[in-house]
Amino acid sequence: MPIVYEKLLNYPIPEVRQTLRWQDVALYNFSIGLGQDPMDERQLDFLYEPRLKVMPSMPVVLGSPGFWSRNPDTGIDWVKIVHGEQGLVLHRPLPVEGEIIGRSRVTGLVDRGEGKGALMYSEREVIDA
Template sequence: MINEQHLLNYPIPEIRQVLRWQDVALYNLSVGLGQDPMDKAQLPYTYEPQMTALPSMPVVLGYPGFWLKAPDTGVDWVKVVHGEQSLILHRPVPVSGEIIGRSSVTGIVDRGPGKGALIYSDRVVVDAATGEKIATLESTTFARGDGGFGGKSGPVKPPHPEPAGAPEITCDLATRPEQAAYYRLNGDFNPLHIDPDVATKAGFPRPILHGLCTFGVVCHALLRELCAYDVTRFGRMDLRFSSPVFPGETIRTEIWREEGGAAFRARVVERDIVVVSNGRFRFA
Protein backbone atom coordinates (compact mmCIF):
# COMPACT_ATOMS: atom_id res chain seq x y z
CA MET A 1 0.00 0.00 0.00
CA ILE A 2 1.15 3.52 -0.78
CA ASN A 3 2.59 5.57 2.08
CA GLU A 4 1.91 9.09 0.81
CA GLN A 5 4.67 10.95 2.66
CA HIS A 6 7.24 8.29 1.85
CA LEU A 7 6.38 8.45 -1.84
CA LEU A 8 6.33 12.27 -1.92
CA ASN A 9 9.87 12.25 -0.52
CA TYR A 10 11.07 9.20 -2.42
CA PRO A 11 14.80 9.44 -3.22
CA ILE A 12 14.65 9.08 -7.00
CA PRO A 13 18.31 9.02 -8.03
CA GLU A 14 19.83 11.87 -10.02
CA ILE A 15 21.04 10.48 -13.34
CA ARG A 16 24.10 11.65 -15.25
CA GLN A 17 24.19 10.44 -18.84
CA VAL A 18 26.77 10.77 -21.58
CA LEU A 19 24.97 11.46 -24.83
CA ARG A 20 26.33 10.31 -28.21
CA TRP A 21 24.99 10.77 -31.70
CA GLN A 22 24.32 7.01 -31.75
CA ASP A 23 21.91 7.44 -28.81
CA VAL A 24 20.09 10.18 -30.70
CA ALA A 25 19.85 8.02 -33.83
CA LEU A 26 18.54 5.05 -31.79
CA TYR A 27 15.81 7.18 -30.22
CA ASN A 28 14.75 8.67 -33.55
CA LEU A 29 14.64 5.25 -35.22
CA SER A 30 12.80 3.70 -32.26
CA VAL A 31 9.86 6.10 -32.66
CA GLY A 32 9.61 5.39 -36.38
CA LEU A 33 11.73 7.87 -38.28
CA GLY A 34 13.66 6.59 -41.27
CA GLN A 35 11.03 4.15 -42.57
CA ASP A 36 11.18 5.86 -45.96
CA PRO A 37 14.85 5.99 -47.03
CA MET A 38 14.00 8.45 -49.82
CA ASP A 39 12.46 11.06 -47.51
CA LYS A 40 15.29 13.62 -47.32
CA ALA A 41 13.43 15.69 -44.73
CA GLN A 42 13.97 12.88 -42.20
CA LEU A 43 17.63 12.35 -43.08
CA PRO A 44 18.97 14.70 -40.35
CA TYR A 45 17.27 12.44 -37.80
CA THR A 46 18.97 9.25 -39.00
CA TYR A 47 22.29 10.26 -40.60
CA GLU A 48 25.25 11.30 -38.45
CA PRO A 49 26.70 14.20 -40.54
CA GLN A 50 23.48 16.13 -39.92
CA MET A 51 22.28 14.40 -36.75
CA THR A 52 19.37 16.17 -35.03
CA ALA A 53 17.42 15.04 -31.97
CA LEU A 54 13.64 14.77 -32.17
CA PRO A 55 12.17 17.31 -29.69
CA SER A 56 10.55 14.51 -27.66
CA MET A 57 13.90 12.85 -26.85
CA PRO A 58 14.15 14.39 -23.34
CA VAL A 59 11.61 11.79 -22.19
CA VAL A 60 14.45 9.22 -22.26
CA LEU A 61 17.25 11.52 -21.04
CA GLY A 62 18.32 11.38 -17.41
CA TYR A 63 15.68 8.68 -16.98
CA PRO A 64 15.93 7.08 -13.52
CA GLY A 65 14.51 3.75 -14.65
CA PHE A 66 11.30 2.04 -13.57
CA TRP A 67 11.77 3.08 -9.94
CA LEU A 68 8.09 2.46 -9.10
CA LYS A 69 8.87 -1.26 -9.34
CA ALA A 70 10.93 -1.04 -6.11
CA PRO A 71 9.06 -2.83 -3.25
CA ASP A 72 9.43 0.11 -0.86
CA THR A 73 7.30 2.39 -3.08
CA GLY A 74 4.21 0.40 -2.08
CA VAL A 75 2.95 0.54 -5.67
CA ASP A 76 1.49 -2.46 -7.52
CA TRP A 77 3.83 -1.92 -10.48
CA VAL A 78 2.17 -4.49 -12.76
CA LYS A 79 -0.96 -2.32 -12.90
CA VAL A 80 0.84 0.97 -13.52
CA VAL A 81 0.12 2.82 -16.78
CA HIS A 82 1.23 6.19 -18.08
CA GLY A 83 -1.66 8.68 -17.87
CA GLU A 84 -0.41 12.08 -19.07
CA GLN A 85 2.81 13.63 -20.34
CA SER A 86 3.98 17.21 -20.84
CA LEU A 87 7.20 18.40 -22.45
CA ILE A 88 8.56 21.95 -22.32
CA LEU A 89 11.58 22.35 -24.56
CA HIS A 90 13.87 25.17 -23.41
CA ARG A 91 16.41 24.67 -26.20
CA PRO A 92 17.07 22.11 -28.95
CA VAL A 93 18.34 18.81 -27.59
CA PRO A 94 22.13 18.38 -28.02
CA VAL A 95 23.42 15.34 -29.90
CA SER A 96 26.49 14.87 -27.70
CA GLY A 97 27.80 15.84 -24.25
CA GLU A 98 26.73 15.02 -20.70
CA ILE A 99 23.27 15.69 -19.32
CA ILE A 100 21.72 15.41 -15.84
CA GLY A 101 18.17 14.35 -15.03
CA ARG A 102 16.60 15.33 -11.69
CA SER A 103 13.25 13.70 -10.92
CA SER A 104 10.78 14.13 -8.07
CA VAL A 105 7.23 13.20 -7.06
CA THR A 106 5.13 16.36 -6.89
CA GLY A 107 1.70 15.06 -5.87
CA ILE A 108 -0.48 12.01 -5.20
CA VAL A 109 -4.25 11.71 -5.58
CA ASP A 110 -6.25 8.86 -4.01
CA ARG A 111 -9.22 8.08 -6.25
CA GLY A 112 -10.62 5.58 -3.75
CA PRO A 113 -10.80 1.79 -3.29
CA GLY A 114 -10.86 0.01 -6.63
CA LYS A 115 -10.36 3.30 -8.52
CA GLY A 116 -6.59 3.62 -8.37
CA ALA A 117 -4.29 6.55 -7.62
CA LEU A 118 -2.64 9.33 -9.62
CA ILE A 119 1.07 9.98 -9.09
CA TYR A 120 2.37 13.31 -10.42
CA SER A 121 6.09 13.67 -11.06
CA ASP A 122 8.48 15.90 -12.93
CA ARG A 123 12.00 15.74 -14.33
CA VAL A 124 14.32 18.57 -15.27
CA VAL A 125 16.98 17.75 -17.88
CA VAL A 126 20.03 20.04 -17.82
CA ASP A 127 23.35 20.36 -19.62
CA ALA A 128 25.97 19.10 -17.15
CA ALA A 129 28.67 21.45 -18.46
CA THR A 130 26.66 24.68 -18.30
CA GLY A 131 23.74 23.95 -15.99
CA GLU A 132 21.42 25.23 -18.72
CA LYS A 133 17.95 23.68 -18.82
CA ILE A 134 17.21 21.58 -21.88
CA ALA A 135 13.70 20.42 -21.00
CA THR A 136 11.13 20.13 -18.23
CA LEU A 137 8.92 17.04 -18.18
CA GLU A 138 5.70 16.56 -16.19
CA SER A 139 4.07 13.14 -15.95
CA THR A 140 0.93 11.58 -14.50
CA THR A 141 1.12 7.89 -13.65
CA PHE A 142 -2.13 5.96 -13.12
CA ALA A 143 -1.54 3.35 -10.43
CA ARG A 144 -4.62 1.23 -11.14
CA GLY A 145 -4.16 -1.08 -8.16
CA ASP A 146 -3.40 1.45 -5.43
CA GLY A 147 -6.51 3.45 -4.59
CA GLY A 148 -7.89 3.57 -1.05
CA PHE A 149 -4.69 4.31 0.87
CA GLY A 150 -6.28 7.23 2.75
CA GLY A 151 -4.81 10.07 0.73
CA LYS A 152 -6.32 13.31 -0.58
CA SER A 153 -8.81 13.20 -3.46
CA GLY A 154 -7.33 16.25 -5.20
CA PRO A 155 -6.36 18.54 -6.70
CA VAL A 156 -6.57 16.75 -10.06
CA LYS A 157 -4.82 18.34 -13.04
CA PRO A 158 -7.53 19.51 -15.47
CA PRO A 159 -7.19 18.31 -19.07
CA HIS A 160 -7.03 20.66 -22.03
CA PRO A 161 -10.49 20.84 -23.68
CA GLU A 162 -11.07 18.71 -26.74
CA PRO A 163 -11.44 20.58 -30.07
CA ALA A 164 -14.70 20.67 -31.98
CA GLY A 165 -15.31 19.94 -35.65
CA ALA A 166 -13.18 18.13 -38.19
CA PRO A 167 -9.38 18.40 -37.95
CA GLU A 168 -7.58 20.71 -40.37
CA ILE A 169 -4.62 18.35 -40.73
CA THR A 170 -4.22 14.58 -40.40
CA CYS A 171 -0.92 12.69 -40.39
CA ASP A 172 -0.71 8.88 -40.52
CA LEU A 173 2.49 7.30 -39.22
CA ALA A 174 2.92 3.54 -39.05
CA THR A 175 4.52 1.71 -36.14
CA ARG A 176 6.42 -1.53 -36.62
CA PRO A 177 5.58 -4.92 -35.02
CA GLU A 178 8.96 -4.95 -33.20
CA GLN A 179 8.95 -1.23 -32.31
CA ALA A 180 8.48 -1.75 -28.55
CA ALA A 181 11.54 -4.03 -28.53
CA TYR A 182 13.56 -1.22 -30.13
CA TYR A 183 12.12 1.53 -27.96
CA ARG A 184 13.00 -0.22 -24.68
CA LEU A 185 16.69 0.05 -25.61
CA ASN A 186 16.37 3.76 -24.71
CA GLY A 187 16.19 2.62 -21.08
CA ASP A 188 12.53 1.85 -20.35
CA PHE A 189 12.69 -1.85 -19.49
CA ASN A 190 9.13 -2.34 -18.17
CA PRO A 191 8.41 -5.96 -19.19
CA LEU A 192 4.80 -5.01 -19.98
CA HIS A 193 6.09 -3.98 -23.41
CA ILE A 194 7.89 -7.21 -24.34
CA ASP A 195 6.82 -10.13 -22.12
CA PRO A 196 3.45 -11.69 -23.12
CA ASP A 197 2.97 -13.18 -19.64
CA VAL A 198 3.37 -9.81 -17.93
CA ALA A 199 1.03 -8.20 -20.46
CA THR A 200 -1.60 -10.86 -19.79
CA LYS A 201 -1.27 -10.39 -16.04
CA ALA A 202 -1.80 -6.65 -16.54
CA GLY A 203 -5.00 -7.32 -18.51
CA PHE A 204 -3.76 -6.86 -22.08
CA PRO A 205 -3.98 -9.48 -24.85
CA ARG A 206 -0.35 -8.88 -25.85
CA PRO A 207 2.53 -6.49 -25.11
CA ILE A 208 1.64 -2.85 -25.71
CA LEU A 209 3.69 0.00 -27.11
CA HIS A 210 5.30 2.29 -24.54
CA GLY A 211 3.15 5.34 -23.99
CA LEU A 212 6.23 7.49 -24.49
CA CYS A 213 6.88 5.80 -27.82
CA THR A 214 3.39 6.89 -28.87
CA PHE A 215 4.35 10.34 -27.55
CA GLY A 216 7.37 10.31 -29.88
CA VAL A 217 5.29 9.28 -32.89
CA VAL A 218 2.84 12.14 -32.24
CA CYS A 219 5.77 14.54 -31.72
CA HIS A 220 7.07 13.49 -35.14
CA ALA A 221 3.67 14.27 -36.68
CA LEU A 222 3.54 17.73 -35.05
CA LEU A 223 7.13 18.50 -36.05
CA ARG A 224 6.42 17.48 -39.65
CA GLU A 225 3.05 19.16 -40.11
CA LEU A 226 3.50 22.34 -38.04
CA CYS A 227 7.25 22.99 -37.99
CA ALA A 228 8.46 21.56 -41.33
CA TYR A 229 10.99 19.52 -39.30
CA ASP A 230 12.54 22.70 -37.79
CA VAL A 231 13.25 21.81 -34.14
CA THR A 232 13.85 25.47 -33.20
CA ARG A 233 10.12 26.12 -33.70
CA PHE A 234 9.05 23.38 -31.29
CA GLY A 235 8.11 24.71 -27.84
CA ARG A 236 5.78 22.49 -25.85
CA MET A 237 3.39 19.57 -26.11
CA ASP A 238 0.93 18.14 -23.58
CA LEU A 239 -1.31 15.11 -23.95
CA ARG A 240 -3.34 12.45 -22.19
CA PHE A 241 -2.96 8.75 -22.99
CA SER A 242 -6.47 7.39 -23.60
CA SER A 243 -5.85 3.83 -24.78
CA PRO A 244 -2.82 1.65 -25.52
CA VAL A 245 -1.31 1.14 -28.96
CA PHE A 246 -0.23 -2.31 -30.11
CA PRO A 247 3.04 -2.42 -32.06
CA GLY A 248 2.36 -2.56 -35.79
CA GLU A 249 -0.67 -0.26 -35.72
CA THR A 250 -0.93 3.07 -37.56
CA ILE A 251 -1.22 6.25 -35.48
CA ARG A 252 -3.23 9.05 -37.08
CA THR A 253 -2.57 12.46 -35.49
CA GLU A 254 -5.45 14.91 -35.98
CA ILE A 255 -4.55 18.61 -35.70
CA TRP A 256 -6.55 21.82 -35.24
CA ARG A 257 -4.55 25.04 -35.65
CA GLU A 258 -4.81 27.63 -32.85
CA GLU A 259 -3.15 30.94 -32.14
CA GLY A 260 0.38 30.13 -30.99
CA GLY A 261 0.08 26.45 -31.73
CA ALA A 262 -2.52 23.73 -32.14
CA ALA A 263 -4.84 21.29 -30.46
CA PHE A 264 -4.45 17.63 -31.36
CA ARG A 265 -5.45 14.07 -30.66
CA ALA A 266 -4.45 10.71 -32.12
CA ARG A 267 -6.20 7.50 -32.98
CA VAL A 268 -5.26 4.01 -34.16
CA VAL A 269 -6.47 3.65 -37.73
CA GLU A 270 -6.96 -0.13 -37.64
CA ARG A 271 -9.30 -0.07 -34.61
CA ASP A 272 -10.60 3.52 -35.02
CA ILE A 273 -9.98 4.17 -31.33
CA VAL A 274 -8.60 7.35 -29.76
CA VAL A 275 -5.25 6.66 -28.09
CA VAL A 276 -4.16 10.24 -27.32
CA SER A 277 -6.57 12.98 -26.26
CA ASN A 278 -6.61 16.54 -24.88
CA GLY A 279 -3.42 17.46 -26.74
CA ARG A 280 -1.94 20.96 -26.95
CA PHE A 281 1.12 22.10 -28.91
CA ARG A 282 2.84 25.48 -28.59
CA PHE A 283 5.49 27.02 -30.81
CA ALA A 284 8.76 28.14 -29.25
Protein backbone atom coordinates in the same frame (compact mmCIF):
# COMPACT_ATOMS: atom_id res chain seq x y z
CA MET B 1 0.83 -2.23 2.24
CA PRO B 2 -0.95 1.14 2.04
CA ILE B 3 0.70 4.11 0.40
CA VAL B 4 2.18 6.58 2.86
CA TYR B 5 1.63 9.82 0.97
CA GLU B 6 4.20 11.97 2.76
CA LYS B 7 6.84 9.27 2.30
CA LEU B 8 6.08 8.94 -1.42
CA LEU B 9 6.10 12.72 -1.96
CA ASN B 10 9.60 12.79 -0.46
CA TYR B 11 10.82 9.51 -1.97
CA PRO B 12 14.49 9.83 -3.06
CA ILE B 13 14.36 8.84 -6.74
CA PRO B 14 17.96 8.29 -7.87
CA GLU B 15 19.54 10.98 -10.03
CA VAL B 16 20.74 9.67 -13.41
CA ARG B 17 23.88 10.80 -15.24
CA GLN B 18 24.05 9.83 -18.87
CA THR B 19 26.38 10.37 -21.82
CA LEU B 20 24.63 11.24 -25.07
CA ARG B 21 26.53 10.26 -28.23
CA TRP B 22 25.67 11.00 -31.86
CA GLN B 23 25.22 7.24 -32.38
CA ASP B 24 22.49 7.20 -29.71
CA VAL B 25 20.73 10.09 -31.45
CA ALA B 26 20.87 8.38 -34.86
CA LEU B 27 19.67 5.05 -33.42
CA TYR B 28 16.75 6.74 -31.64
CA ASN B 29 15.79 8.59 -34.82
CA PHE B 30 15.87 5.37 -36.86
CA SER B 31 13.93 3.51 -34.15
CA ILE B 32 10.97 5.91 -34.37
CA GLY B 33 10.69 5.42 -38.12
CA LEU B 34 12.80 8.13 -39.69
CA GLY B 35 14.50 6.96 -42.86
CA GLN B 36 11.63 4.81 -44.08
CA ASP B 37 11.18 7.15 -47.02
CA PRO B 38 14.62 7.49 -48.62
CA MET B 39 13.31 10.20 -50.94
CA ASP B 40 12.28 12.54 -48.10
CA GLU B 41 15.28 14.86 -47.77
CA ARG B 42 13.83 16.49 -44.62
CA GLN B 43 14.60 13.27 -42.74
CA LEU B 44 18.31 13.45 -43.57
CA ASP B 45 18.87 16.10 -40.88
CA PHE B 46 17.88 13.49 -38.32
CA LEU B 47 19.90 10.62 -39.81
CA TYR B 48 22.99 11.95 -41.54
CA GLU B 49 25.99 12.68 -39.34
CA PRO B 50 27.17 16.08 -40.62
CA ARG B 51 23.71 17.67 -40.10
CA LEU B 52 22.42 15.42 -37.32
CA LYS B 53 19.63 16.80 -35.10
CA VAL B 54 17.87 15.38 -32.07
CA MET B 55 14.16 14.62 -32.44
CA PRO B 56 12.18 16.73 -29.95
CA SER B 57 10.67 13.57 -28.41
CA MET B 58 14.05 12.04 -27.42
CA PRO B 59 14.27 13.72 -23.98
CA VAL B 60 11.31 11.54 -22.90
CA VAL B 61 13.67 8.52 -22.78
CA LEU B 62 16.75 10.32 -21.42
CA GLY B 63 17.71 10.49 -17.75
CA SER B 64 15.18 7.85 -16.73
CA PRO B 65 15.71 6.31 -13.29
CA GLY B 66 14.06 3.09 -14.46
CA PHE B 67 11.08 1.47 -12.77
CA TRP B 68 11.74 3.04 -9.36
CA SER B 69 8.10 2.64 -8.28
CA ARG B 70 8.63 -1.14 -8.19
CA ASN B 71 10.78 -0.72 -5.05
CA PRO B 72 8.81 -2.11 -2.06
CA ASP B 73 9.81 0.96 -0.01
CA THR B 74 7.46 3.11 -2.12
CA GLY B 75 4.36 1.27 -0.91
CA ILE B 76 3.09 1.12 -4.52
CA ASP B 77 1.46 -2.03 -5.87
CA TRP B 78 3.46 -1.76 -9.11
CA VAL B 79 1.50 -4.54 -10.85
CA LYS B 80 -1.53 -2.24 -10.93
CA ILE B 81 0.24 0.84 -12.32
CA VAL B 82 -1.30 2.41 -15.42
CA HIS B 83 0.62 5.12 -17.29
CA GLY B 84 -2.12 7.68 -17.89
CA GLU B 85 -0.48 10.55 -19.72
CA GLN B 86 2.82 12.25 -20.39
CA GLY B 87 3.87 15.73 -21.43
CA LEU B 88 7.09 17.36 -22.56
CA VAL B 89 8.36 20.93 -22.32
CA LEU B 90 11.43 21.82 -24.39
CA HIS B 91 13.37 24.95 -23.52
CA ARG B 92 15.87 24.58 -26.36
CA PRO B 93 17.05 21.90 -28.79
CA LEU B 94 19.09 19.09 -27.26
CA PRO B 95 22.73 18.85 -28.37
CA VAL B 96 23.73 15.79 -30.40
CA GLU B 97 26.45 14.90 -27.90
CA GLY B 98 27.05 15.70 -24.26
CA GLU B 99 26.47 14.77 -20.65
CA ILE B 100 23.03 15.04 -19.09
CA ILE B 101 21.51 14.65 -15.65
CA GLY B 102 17.98 13.38 -15.07
CA ARG B 103 16.24 14.39 -11.84
CA SER B 104 12.83 12.90 -11.11
CA ARG B 105 10.40 13.58 -8.29
CA VAL B 106 6.83 12.94 -7.25
CA THR B 107 4.93 16.23 -7.47
CA GLY B 108 1.46 15.24 -6.33
CA LEU B 109 -0.87 12.47 -5.20
CA VAL B 110 -4.64 12.20 -5.34
CA ASP B 111 -6.36 9.46 -3.32
CA ARG B 112 -9.26 8.03 -5.33
CA GLY B 113 -10.81 6.29 -2.33
CA GLU B 114 -10.86 2.88 -0.69
CA GLY B 115 -9.73 0.17 -3.11
CA LYS B 116 -9.58 2.58 -6.06
CA GLY B 117 -5.90 3.48 -5.90
CA ALA B 118 -4.41 6.89 -6.39
CA LEU B 119 -3.19 9.24 -9.09
CA MET B 120 0.51 9.99 -8.89
CA TYR B 121 2.03 12.97 -10.66
CA SER B 122 5.74 13.12 -11.29
CA GLU B 123 8.21 15.12 -13.32
CA ARG B 124 11.69 14.60 -14.69
CA GLU B 125 14.05 17.45 -15.42
CA VAL B 126 16.82 16.72 -17.94
CA ILE B 127 19.68 19.21 -17.81
CA ASP B 128 23.26 19.60 -19.05
CA ALA B 129 25.79 18.03 -16.69
